[in-house]
Amino acid sequence: MAKVLCVLYPDPVTGFPPAYARDSIPLIESYPNGQSLPSPHAIDFTPGELLGSVSGELGLRTFLEAAGHTLVVTSDKEGPDSEFERELPDADVVISQPFWPAYLTPERLAKAERLSLAITAGIGSDHVDLATAIERGITVAEVTYSNSIGVAEHTVMQVLALVRDYIPQYEIVIGGGWNIADAVSRSYDLEGMEVGVFAAGRIGRAVIERLAPFGVKLHYNDRYRLPADVEERYGLTFHDDIRSLVKEVDVLTVHAPLTEETRGLIDDELLASMRRGSYIVNPARGAIADRDAVVRALESGRLAGYAGDVWAPQPAPADHPWRSMPHHGMTPHTSGTSLAGQARYAAGVREILESWFAGRAIRPEYLIVEGGAYAGTGAHSYQAK
């Protein structure tokens, strides 16, 4: 029987369960590329419930305990005295969400002698040291596509919020004010702007599709070019390098995984080559941007705005400079964990566990590392080209 160690974010400060704003979530039948939704044999939760916090338990307890497994759920993940590190040595399976990542560093993996499966409840497994997972033969899986459209929606929201300067206008209203000149002094229309999408995978492609109707001119960079008919449909200009992409756009959105190639890519030099008054929205990973270079670019006016929902590390400390830098529209890491997103990745985790315990293959689209090598989605997106 296995011990499953699950690290989830803390419950709402107002108590669990929260008062839900709606009674249900829409039923989605398949993903845009035809991939089927998670299909576990059963679920023990109502879609639309809060599943990603400790008391939500990703809806897994009944299923795991009925099969004789042990489930430990905690949000206490930092440092050697954390419950996570104390429980790790005899854990067979670790589940963690990128929003509240349980970093599986080489040191921690060395202590996790029994670990054979690390599941990302969501997308993005950079919190796991993949090289060590490969060396140790640990399987790493994530729930590909579960929250991609939600992240694309969040991206579009933040692009509009920055360009139209929504947040200061909202604050004027809350403060009882009505100075329209103040409210519009940094407000522009997105229409007619040039928008660059860095990495046109599931999320980047959905951003392209959603931004096209705004009357923007779209550019993109990816390691592999999109089919010619797709480029034509959205009027896309392809750049074979991010450096050429950023020079020609007013807005940059970032959707690549965090790898050795993308870590620190948005640095002083890259930012200096952008048009004055550019905007960046990065919901991919915080460490793709150099933290202090972003602050400097906002202070100098090179950037007119920066938004996204990903930070390094997470949770961001109270004095993280991105909390207080000018003209930002940051959220905590929420775009992939709406109540609808949670229902899909909780079902996906259940599907992965059902397969694992039954000795069946995990779907290739969920695999990042298996059998000592990158596999499935991981072989395509995480491996150096």
Ligand code: NDP
């Ligand atoms: P995909 O794997 O579908 O897309 C990633 C794309 O990035 C692929 O097209 C890949 O290229 C491309 N890519 C990888 N490295 C480079 C590079 N060096 N230069 C240019 N392009 C590159 O993933 P998703 O779209 O689903 O997710 C993207 C990322 O978004 C995730 O890795 C994760 O970090 C983040 N994410 C954030 C969430 C949030 O809540 N904020 C939720 C979900 C994901 P190719 O495969 O063609 O080689």
